[in-house]
Each structure stands twice: as structure tokens, then as C-alpha cells.
Amino acid sequence: MLSLFPELLDWSWYVPFVFRLFLGAYCCYIGWKGFHFIAKENAGAESDEGSAWTGMRTILFILGFSFVTGVIVQVLGSIGFTLAMFALFLRFKNSPHAEEPLQFYLLIGIVSLSLIFLGPGPYAFDLPL
DSSP states (O other), X not given: OOOSOGGGGGGGGGHHHHHHHHHHXXXXXXXXXXXXXXXHHTSSOOOHHHHHHHHHXXXXXXXXXXXXXXXXXXXXXXXXXXXXXXXXXXXXXXXXXXXXXXXXXXXXXXXXXXXXXXXXXXXXXXOOO
């Protein structure tokens, strides 16, 4: 295989690690940001929709923390792919809970899907492929 920078192929083992950190940081950020958004939106009143979104944000925060630590990454990758496709669907419906552009949710879905096949990478509490 011809490569412009063949020395970089030695570092290919770290690609899943970078993907895990990116997805983990993003999911933690969205989960944390969602807690503040819901607290401002439901000041004093508790509704069914608010509790459902609170549960979703909690799941996102736990998902992000698990991505960062590297626990059951392939299962989390499939969950992340499903959530990214759900967010893409919400974006098509112009929901206020999906703020990023369509391309961003597609990118999140592709990175999550790649973690299913690549495995957890280094520095994970999971068994590699």
C-alpha cells in the first residue's frame, strides 16, 4: 500500500481512542447543556414532556461518560448511532431540541457506526477486537 506518510500508519491504533473522546465529550456537553435548558424551560412546572427530555439528557450524559472511560464501546456505538439517527429525524421535523445542522448529526452517526467495527481502541476498560 502506498502512503504519503507511512509513519502515520503506526498511530492508526489511536483513531478509535480519538473517536471515543470526541463522542464522549459531545454527549456529555449536550447532556449537561440540556439540564440547564430544561431547568429554565420548566421553572416550577413539571410536565411529561420535560421529564422525558430530562431522562433523555441523563442517558446522553451517561453515554458520554461511558464513551470517555471506554466501557462496552461497541454497544454504545450502536446506541449512539440510533440516537444520531433519531436526532436527524428531529432535525427534519424542526424540533427545538436538535440545534445542530443535519451534516453534524450525520457525522456523529458515522463516527458511532465506525466504533462498532473498530472497537474501543487503547485506554479502554473493554476488550479490543
